[in-house]
Amino acid sequence: MGETPLLIVADTPGGAACAATAAEAAGARVVAIVAPGEAEAALAARPGIGVVWVDLDGDGGAALDRLLDRIDAGARSGGLSAIVSVVPALLDPVFARVGAGPVDLLCNPSPAERAAALGIALIGRRRSRVADGDARDVARLKALSAEVARIAGALAEMSGDPAIDGWGAPNPAVPEFAADARALDATAIRGMIRERRLRGRFFDAAMFGEPAWDMLLDLMAAQIEGKRVSVSSLCIAAAVPATTALRAIGMLTEAGLFERRPDPDDARRVLITLTSRAQAAMSAYLAARADLK
Structure with missing residues (x-):
């Protein structure tokens, strides 16, 4: 791994230091540390760069968009492979540029997440799924992947859509599910979310982390x-570290449950919505839940 040239792009000395520390831990060969305004010239001058690490604390506007x-x-x-680390305030504009591709987007990552x-x-993967760093991070990411597959399968069964099997595309031949109007109560769904948060007052919240389900509930209520x-709002709803939430968004999008839409009021932001099949399955779930009462 150490033979792969690494370019660090950072807009603060602290960000550059964190990236350099991660590079040392991973055995990377840093060829240069530059500011965002110098990055394009650095890439042009060093065509052999294999990995770019971008650490951002401020919004560089149009210039940052071009670099991303x-x-x-x-x-x-x-x-090249690329990692972009941002503060929460930059999640929306940065996700709009790189969130749908192979760039690994991190938000306030821990040292273990950075090194992982x-x-x-450095070993050529396009996206970070499971890392060899902190054992708790590994377990959490594995559980997240399994949770997405389980939820996708359960929603497919409820909606009668065999194409949503965790990674398949929605099947347009399956008719829409007509939901029981009693179940479509946003206040009740918000109450379900509050009930889930209540557990954290009495137990270690990490024991019950289900970001995929929390985000499905939040998007259904919002709809x-x-x-x-x-x-950024959806990451908050997930109630887990933002980097974990971003990975969940990516996997749920690949699973055919989430879709990205441009924000009509802000070209530098995207919105996340449920797909029609996810909406139908969530309606089916809520109707079935109402029948239990």
Whole structure:
């Protein structure tokens, strides 16, 4: 791994130091540390760069968008692997540029997550799924993947859609499910979310982490309320570290349960919604739940 040239792009000395520490832990060979405004020139001057680490604390506007587009294009072409680490305030504009591609997007990552993401990038993978770092991180990511597959399968069974099997595309031939109007109560769904949060007052919240289900509930409630949901808002709803939530969003999108839509009021932001099949399955679940009462 140490032979792969690594370019660090950071807009603060602290960010550059964190990236350099992760590089040392992963055995990477850092060829340069530059500011975002110097990154494109650095990439052009060093065509052999294999991995780019971008650490961002501030919004560079249009210039930052151009840099992220350049890095995203390089990652999509297979010319380089890229990791972008951001603070929560930058989640929406950065996700809008790189969230749908192979760039590994982290938010306030721990040292273990930084080293793990970089280690995976250095061995040629496009996205970080499970890392060899902190054992708790490994267990959490494995559980997240299993949870997404389980929920996708359960929702497929409820909606009668055999195509949603965890990774398949929705089947347009399956008719829409007509939900019981009693079940479509956003207040009740918000109450379900509050009940789930209540457990954290009495037990270790990590014992019950189910970000995929929390996000499904939040998006269903928002749909009924007619509200838009941004990536940053959905990460908060997940009630887990933002990097874990981002991975869950990616997997649920691949599973055919989430879809990205442009924000009509902000070109630098995308919205997350349930797909029609996920909506139908959630309606079926809520109707079945209402029948239990």
